[in-house]
Amino acid sequence: xxxxxxxxxxxxxxxxxxxxxxxxxxxxxxxxxxxxxxxxxxxxxxxxxxxxxxxxxxxxxxxxxxxxxxxxxxxxxxxxxxxxxxxxxxxxxxxxxxxxxxxxxxxxxxxxxxxxxxxxxxxxxxxxxxxxxxxxxxxxxxxxxxxxxxxxxxxxxxxxxxxxxxxxxxxxxxxxxxxxxxxxxxxxxxxxxxxxxxxxxxxxxxxxxxxxxxxxxxxxxxxxxxxxxxxxxxxxxxxxxxxxxxxxxxxxxxxxxxxxxxxxxxxxxxxxxxxxxxxxxxxxxxxxxxxxxxxxxxxxxxxxxxxxxxxxxxxxxxxxxxxxxxxxxxxxxx
Amino acid sequence: xxxxxxxxxxxxxxxxxxxxxxxxxxxxxxxxxxxxxxxxxxxxxxxxxxxxxxxxxxxxxxxxxxxxxxxxxxxxxxxxxxxxxxxxxxxxxxxxxxxxxxxxxxxxxxxxxxxxxxxxxxxxxxxxxxxxxxxxxxxxxxxxxxxxxxxxxxxxxxxxxxxxxxxxxxxxxxxxxxxxxxxxxxxxxxxxxxxxxxxxxxxxxxxxxxxxxxxxxxxxxxxxxxxxxxxxxxxxxxxxxxxxxxxxxxxxxxxxxxxxxxxxxxxxxxxxxxxxxxxxxxxxxxxxxxxxxxxxxxxxxxxxxxxxxxxxxxxxxxxxxxxxxxxxx
Numbered sequence: 001x002x003x004x005x006x007x008x009x010x011x012x013x014x015x016x017x018x019x020x021x022x023x024x025x026x027x028x029x030x031x032x033x034x035x036x037x038x039x040x041x042x043x044x045x046x047x048x049x050x051x052x053x054x055x056x057x058x059x060x061x062x063x064x065x066x067x068x069x070x071x072x073x074x075x076x077x078x079x080x081x082x083x084x085x086x087x088x089x090x091x092x093x094x095x096x097x098x099x100x101x102x103x104x105x106x107x108x109x110x111x112x113x114x115x116x117x118x119x120x121x122x123x124x125x126x127x128x129x130x131x132x133x134x135x136x137x138x139x140x141x142x143x144x145x146x147x148x149x150x151x152x153x154x155x156x157x158x159x160x161x162x163x164x165x166x167x168x169x170x171x172x173x174x175x176x177x178x179x180x181x182x183x184x185x186x187x188x189x190x191x192x193x194x195x196x197x198x199x200x201x202x203x204x205x206x207x208x209x210x211x212x213x214x215x216x217x218x219x220x221x222x223x224x225x226x227x228x229x230x231x232x233x234x235x236x237x238x239x240x241x242x243x244x245x246x247x248x249x250x251x252x253x254x255x256x257x258x259x260x261x262x263x264x265x266x267x268x269x270x271x272x273x274x275x276x277x278x279x280x281x282x283x284x285x286x287x288x289x290x291x292x293x294x295x296x297x298x299x300x301x302x303x304x305x306x307x308x309x310x311x312x313x314x315x316x317x318x319x320x321x322x323x324x325x326x327x328x329x330x331x332x333x334x
Numbered sequence: 335x336x337x338x339x340x341x342x343x344x345x346x347x348x349x350x351x352x353x354x355x356x357x358x359x360x361x362x363x364x365x366x367x368x369x370x371x372x373x374x375x376x377x378x379x380x381x382x383x384x385x386x387x388x389x390x391x392x393x394x395x396x397x398x399x400x401x402x403x404x405x406x407x408x409x410x411x412x413x414x415x416x417x418x419x420x421x422x423x424x425x426x427x428x429x430x431x432x433x434x435x436x437x438x439x440x441x442x443x444x445x446x447x448x449x450x451x452x453x454x455x456x457x458x459x460x461x462x463x464x465x466x467x468x469x470x471x472x473x474x475x476x477x478x479x480x481x482x483x484x485x486x487x488x489x490x491x492x493x494x495x496x497x498x499x500x501x502x503x504x505x506x507x508x509x510x511x512x513x514x515x516x517x518x519x520x521x522x523x524x525x526x527x528x529x530x531x532x533x534x535x536x537x538x539x540x541x542x543x544x545x546x547x548x549x550x551x552x553x554x555x556x557x558x559x560x561x562x563x564x565x566x567x568x569x570x571x572x573x574x575x576x577x578x579x580x581x582x583x584x585x586x587x588x589x590x591x592x593x594x595x596x597x598x599x600x601x602x603x604x605x606x607x608x609x610x611x612x613x614x615x616x617x618x619x620x621x622x623x624x625x626x627x628x629x630x631x632x633x634x635x636x637x638x639x640x641x642x643x644x645x646x647x648x649x650x651x652x653x654x655x656x657x658x659x660x661x662x663x
Contacts, residue, residue: 057566057567059563059566059567089571089572093569094569094570094571095569096569097566097567097568097569098567098568098569098570099569102567103567105560105563105564107560110559110560110561111560111561111563111564112561112564113561113564113565113579113583114561114583114657114658114659115582115583115656115657115658115659116579117658124568124570125568125569128568128569128570129569160658160659162659173564176564176568
């Protein structure tokens with residue numbers, strides 16, 4: 001194992017036992033996050049990208065959600081640590097959560113607790129993980145608020161979330177997440193609920209802080225453009241499975257999987273006078289999936305085999321993989 | 335905040351004025367008056383009552399006066415703390431009659447309120463954090479029984495079970511026979527506590543069951559909110575996530591309910607007080623209404639209104655303490 005891997009996810013299976021039946025929200029997903037890189041995970045809603053991040057945090061909603069198989073290995077300590085074997089409430093897991101791996105969420109308006117000051121919410125993390133007393137924790141909170149570019153941090157530290165705007169709250173969330181110097185920041189749709197101008201500011205801020213803190217970012221979004229701006233490598237997910245993995249340039253200019261191509265054709269480009277082509281049909285019901293490739297019903301290049309057998313992951317190049325029968329004959333990975 | 339409190343208390347004065355007019359009006363609505371029911375009672379016992387005697391009594395109590403004169407003569411007695419005379423108690427001052435029962439009434443009411451809080455809220459939290467477990471189902475089942483069983487029936491059942499199966503003697507009243515007339519002593523307090531739990535359980539069951547349901551439902555909603563997940567993602571213990579981050583956001587309706595509960599504990603306790611022969615205001619109000627003892631009934635109703643206003647004020651203050659978004663300017 002090369003030394004620059006921070007997190008390794010192998011054949012992760014996270015299932016939900018719902019009344020309507022078994023939902024395989026994440027099914028046989030494998031990827032690695034390198035130290036200091038930004039890994040983008042892209043896909044439509046319901047593709048399992050959020051459940052993947054909750055699995056890494058060991059916060060899959062119980063009792064319905066269960067990690068049925070696979071492993072998540074954290075390489076930030078001297079010895080590798082397998083997260084799925086830890087109890088969600090165990091001390092080891094809580095020491096990772098918020099400390100080594102931090103997370104920010106989609107809805108800045110609801111991600112902060114309305115009844116505590118933003119300072120208290122940052123200080124809570126600092127006191128917990130860095131064992132600082134109240135005065136030092138407060139100093140750290142003010143330092144973080146300043147770092148994320150909030151004006152008058154000494155004042156904002158004592159303000160309540162409802163006194164701040166959405167963009168400011170997301171800055172607070174980022175400050176809170178980074179207050180304990182995590183190795184990995186999981187950002188689950190961090191800019192989806194924000195204005196476009198604020199979105200650009202937040203993304204800039206994240207990139208800036210990434211260098212400063214030397215951390216990896218797992219950026220989860222449905223927005224390919226955000227991915228394009230931020231990530232070096234991209235994972236495209238669909239119905240709980242990884243469809244394609246590639247470097248950012250290959251995704252945009254040399255994508256192999258019909259689903260990735262479909263996604264690219266459906267985003268508008270300024271100046272380009274071309275018609276947007278939506279992907280036909282809709283995401284299948286996760287409790288009633290087709291046999292064969294899950295994308296086959298919507299795929300314009302589907303062959304007979306696509307309806308019968310699930311394709312393995314083929315290796316196109318060293319760094320680009322696609323789970324599609326079109327590349328039958330290339331090296332099979334799974 | 336202090337300024338706000340001062341204004342809230344100030345507003346209570348005109349509110350109480352309107353309430354007093356309305357209460358007095360309501361009490362006079364039924365046909366007849368105390369004197370008529372008194373005279374018909376005398377006649378039925380065979381006493382001779384002449385028309386001139388009737389007129390004398392009516393004159394003496396001022397019952398032939400128009401509504402507003404009667405009202406004013408009632409209100410005039412407020413500053414001196416009399417609140418008029420009670421017909422039922424042979425012209426005794428209403429305040430003296432009420433004062434005799436007020437202490438125990440408030441004791442029972444506040445004990446019940448305390449019971450509701452310290453039993454209802456923790457069980458509601460437990461029930462929500464253990465949703466769909468067997469314990470949750472048991473709590474829910476008991477809660478529905480607690481809500482639906484009539485209080486007086488529960489009182490009778492408890493008395494029956496205590497008497498026949500646990501040999502606890504008659505569990506009525508707030509004191510054993512030997513302490514009823516005794517002066518205060520440690521023994522009397524202990525005896526009081528020995529009796530107090532029965533009315534507290536009987537009166538508190540419905541409120542507790544209600545609090546459990548509201549706390550459970552609201553906490554379940556809150557636990558699904560994003561900031562609870564944020565708190566978990568920080569690496570906090572689940573108990574801190576629940577108590578510090580979720581409960582404080584879920585407790586509002588329970589506090590509001592408790593504020594409304596205070597006067598209910600007096601008027602709603604009437605039947606229970608009769609069954610358990612408690613020395614509280616409930617039965618006094620009942621008798622006063624039955625015999626149209628208007629000053630007594632009116633004053634008790636007025637006191638209840640004061641309790642409602644105080645209860646609401648306390649609830650509002652508690653809400654402001656719990657939630658910084660609530661600001662009183």
